[in-house]
Every structure is written in C-alpha cells, then in structure tokens.
Amino acid sequence: MTTLPAPAPPTATVAWRGWALTPSGLLASSTQKGVASGHWLPDLPHEARCLAGERDPSRTPCEHPPGEDCDCGIHAFALEALDWTTRADPVPAAALVDDLAGAILRSMSVVGLCALWGEVIEHAWGFRAELAYPAALALIPDSLLYRMEGLDIQDGLAERVAAIYHVPVSVIEGYHAPSWLREQAALLAEDRPTP
Numbered sequence: 442m443t444t445l446p447a448p449a450p451p452t453a454t455v456a457w458r459g460w461a462l463t464p465s466g467l468l469a470s471s472t473q474k475g476v477a478s479g480h481w482l483p484d485l486p487h488e489a490r491c492l493a494g495e496r497d498p499s500r501t502p503c504e505h506p507p508g509e510d511c512d513c514g515i516h517a518f519a520l521e522a523l524d525w526t527t528r529a530d531p532v533p534a535a536a537l538v539d540d541l542a543g544a545i546l547r548s549m550s551v552v553g554l555c556a557l558w559g560e561v562i563e564h565a566w567g568f569r570a571e572l573a574y575p576a577a578l579a580l581i582p583d584s585l586l587y588r589m590e591g592l593d594i595q596d597g598l599a600e601r602v603a604a605i606y607h608v609p610v611s612v613i614e615g616y617h618a619p620s621w622l623r624e625q626a627a628l629l630a631e632d633r634p635t636p
C-alpha cells in the first residue's frame with residue numbers, strides 16, 4: 442500500500458485504531474457493532490455521529506461531530522502513541538495510552554491504519570474526526586473479540602474484507618500488531634505528499 446484509498450483525500454491524517462468485524466466482513470466500531478448504522482460502508486466516508494443523547498437523555502447530541510466539549514467523533518490513536526510506552530522520557534499521556542492501546546491491541550478483531558479528514562480534533566493521544574476510511578487492515582484471529590464473534594479465518598474472511606473495502610488486508614498475530622502498524626505507516630509515508 443502506498444496511497445490512501447478512495448474516498449480519503451491525499452491530505453488526510455493517518456492514525457491507527459481497532460474495529461469489530463461482522464461475519465459478513467463489515468467493519469464496525471466496537472461500541473456500535475450491533476447497530477447497522479455503526480457499520481463502516483465500502484467506498485464511502487464513515488461519518489461521526491454524536492451519541493451523547495443516547496447515553497444521557499438530558500444532553501443534546503452535537504450538531505456537527507466532533508464537538509469541542511464532547512467525546513464524540515471517530516476515535517483513532519496517533520502513530521506516535523505506538524512508541525510512547527517504550528520512550529525513555531515519558532510523555533504525560535503514556536500511562537493512559539499504554540492502557541488504552543494495549544487493551545485495543547489485545548481485544549480487537551481488526552487493527553489498522555485509518556485516514557481521518559473533515560474536522561479533526563487532536564488531543565493527548567490521538568484524534569476525534571468527522572470523517573474516516575480504513576487504509577490498511579489486519580485481522581487478529583488470536584484476539585479476544587475475534588474468538589467471541591465466532592469468526593472463521595478459513596472461509597476467506599481476509600479476502601472478503603479486502604474486496605469490500607478495496608484496501609490490503611493481512612492476517613497477523615496480536616503480538617505483531619504494533620510492528621505491523623509501524624511498517625504500514627512507513628510504507629504509506631514514503632509516497633505521501635509532504636504537507
């Protein structure tokens with residue numbers, strides 16, 4: 442992979458995140474995997490929705506997610522967050538990232554690079570974005586969610602996901618995910634326009 446897939450613009454921010462996967466091969470945000478509208482559709486930007494009103498009826502959902510004073514938006518980690526936990530000079534967010542990133546790398550059925558664009562709010566360990574599309578994906582059959590979801594790697598699932606989203610899909614073991622993400626990011630960075 443050397444370019445961002447359509448519909449991501451070439452200037453999109455590249456970050457990483459985890460997804461849940463349906464047996465039909467559709468990606469879903471882990472918090473919305475039972476919700477059809479939470480599925481990421483092929484060839485279309487995934488649009489942020491504000492769920493503030495669903496969790497707390499007294500709150501009004503943001504009209505244009507990601508909202509400044511909310512936690513909505515499509516979440517993804519900064520690429521640097523992969524390195525923070527091993528830095529000699531700790532950054533303040535390192536402990537949080539270690540927990541969060543570690544939990545995602547241990548539990549999610551899919552990890553990958555994700556292009557973010559539209560309104561993108563940067564925070565301590567990553568981003569909340571208005572629009573997103575996967576850029577490279579890895580299925581992790583030894584992850585917790587993968588086993589819980591009853592997914593079967595033998596039935597050509599990786600090929601199906603690649604055909605649905607038109608992005609490269611690897612199958613890796615969970616411990617390999619951080620180095621795989623770094624490799625994919627380096628490949629992508631080689632051919633990207635410098636901002």
Ligand SMILES: [Zn+2]
Pocket residue numbers: 491492493502503506507508511512513514
């Ligand atoms: Zn919101």
